[in-house]
Amino acid sequence: MSDFREALESISEPSCSEHPGFSAALACTRCGTFTCAFCASSNAGLCFRCLHVAPELATRRARLAASLIDGAALVLPSLLLGVLRCLAVPDEAAMKAPAVYAPALLALLVQASLIRGTGASLGKRLFGIRVVRSDGRPAGVWRIALLRNALPIALCSYCGWFGLVDALFIVGEDRRCLHDWVAGTRVVKALGRGARSLRGA
Structure with missing residues (x-):
């Protein structure tokens, strides 16, 4: 007893x-x-x-792979739906239909939910990395969504060279892109079981 x-x-x-x-x-x-x-x-x-104990920084390779997965999760469903709609209704501009962007909106909501709970998007979760503030504290979803994601995309649409400059910043010792410096964040390897990361820099 x-x-x-x-x-x-x-x-x-x-x-x-x-x-x-x-x-x-x-x-x-x-x-x-x-x-x-x-x-x-x-x-x-x-x-x-x-x-x-300072968290170990995420590798550049893992960050690139995670970004590609996040981009594919956002773009591919809408692109596939647009192609299917174009085949079904050939005379109508498929990509102008609002329903085509519904999968992208759903993907954004799912990503926001993942980021809010763990600081890691779908791609980052797959590779065992996450976004934290520069002092190691958890990064809020609005800091990640607005400063790390929305602001760089807006600047890239205004000046295409910004994307290249932003990406080149990762070659520094801190492995922080320009948007990381703007948002006051860094990407580290996630702690805990099941965390996976790519080896190498």
Whole structure:
């Protein structure tokens, strides 16, 4: 009976990963492990280990692959629907129909939901990387959506050279594109089980 009670208490009151005898006060915002008030940082919301160990930067190859997957998830469904509509109604401009852009809107909503929960889009989740703020804290969905994504796209439509300059910034030691500097973010390898990343720079 005592074993059952101890098991029940361990479920209802998770213990700190560093100090098993203490009850957890919160979960680390980076790795999700439970921490007590003694070792948790109230400012950053990080456990003792994450606070003192800098996360490993994502490789350039993983970032490129994740971007390609995110772009394909956004464009390909609408393109396929446009082609099917063009075949069904040859006399009508298929890509001008509002229904063609419904899959792209759905993809944006799904991406926003993923980013809000983990800081990682579909492509980044597949390669075990995520976006965080420059100080390591979680990046908000609006910071990622507006400053990292919408603003660069708007600038690229105004000046095509911006996209090339933006991408070339990743060759720096910090591996941060220009939009990362603007948004105050960086891309790091995700912690936890199942995180996968491409090897090499």
